[in-house]
Amino acid sequence: MVVFCAVVGCAYQPGSFSSPLREFVGQRVTVGCLDLAVDRRADLSIGPVLAYAFANRCDHAAVVDLGAAAVIGRSAAGGELALRPYDPRGEVHAAEIDGRDVGGEALAYTAERTMVRLCVDAAGLAHAGAPHWLCVGDAPHLVAGSTP
Secondary structure, eight states: HHHHHHHHHHHHOOOOOOOBBBBSSEEEEEETTTEEEEEEEEEEETEEEEEEEEEEEEEOOOEEEEGOOOOEEEEEEEEEEEBOOOOTTOOOEEEEEEEEEEEEEEEBBBBBBBBEEEEEEHHHHTTTTSOOOOEEEEOOOOTTTTTO
């Protein structure tokens, strides 16, 4: 990787949603210094899972706060529920990402029923002011670890 970075350069290019280190799959948005992609993964037995890919488009450090992002789930019956990340050890907290760096994380959210749609306030994740909602639909048809 060192040779590749020396030849091509590994610094993230703002707005590209592209990096040799991370895929940016799903709904994309720019909020503050962050270019962010949110995608739904297969649900776990405890609830739905969201994958986050993010990159700092600025030259200075920026906040990434997955725990601060509001997440709303919608059931098949149309009911909405505010979801919280499954975090039994208290590990989800605000962190900084260096300028032009990339990162990612997947979080499970606790829900007692199936959520057909999930919406995330991307601006809350970046501490970037007015809400900016990204929504992802149906989960892949299998629960992680299950067989068809």
